[in-house]
Amino acid sequence: MMSSRNTATSQPDLESVMNDIDRVTLYRILSAFEEKGIIHKVFDLNGTANYALCTSNCDEGHHHDEHLHFNCTQCKNVYCLNDLQLPAINLPVGFVPQAFTLYATGLCPKCSKKAVKQ
Template sequence: MTQTRDIHHFEHLLDKHHLKKTAPRLRVLSMMSSRHTATSQPDLESLMHDIDRVTLYRILNAFEEKGIIHKVFDLDGTANYALCSSNCNEHDHHDEHLHFNCTQCKNVYCLNDLNLPAINLPVGFEPHGFTLYAQGLCPKCSKKAVKK
């Protein structure tokens, strides 16, 4: 039942952003929503053998342009992708949240529920968005470090 509900949600999401409902797009959305971390294109390729590299690149590019996903870089400079909030669109992304890079497992986490302080820029600066990074150990790696 949950999988059917998710597919309907993904189909609605593609309709909302005026994208065709193709099996590869639905699979990418399903895969990304099942993960608790941002995911790189190479990681998605290794998980989704039936979608070729070019098709996956085009899907990720279209999703980013439409405001379905956002790009965040890990400590090595590799682009990772995470689902956007429901109020993002192609003209207005709202992914201003903390991105946490774990120095141990190398996962990138979107910490959406933190209350971030307002950023007051000097006069004349016009922000179009911002990215905030933190690095350290995620809860899983912290527990492993304590046990050692």
């Protein structure tokens, strides 16, 4: 069940984990991974870049795992809701989408439980 709720890791967190490499190198690695369909970028409520692993059906240059991202306003975690089927979005003629980014904000299961107890 956890696989459907993997959280994204923020860029500052990645930076602190990989303190041996500089920001520019990290940024290059992240964009290369993103291009190869290994990870995808999500912005959290503060506009900080977060990175999450893609599901297996992404390939180079094409992300096929568009899914809803849930920003928890309490713990600030960004969740990938991979299991949610997004409705087909038909753009007007002439618009060529490269990516769809869908966000929801609110309380994650962990935080909503706490909110009930209070």
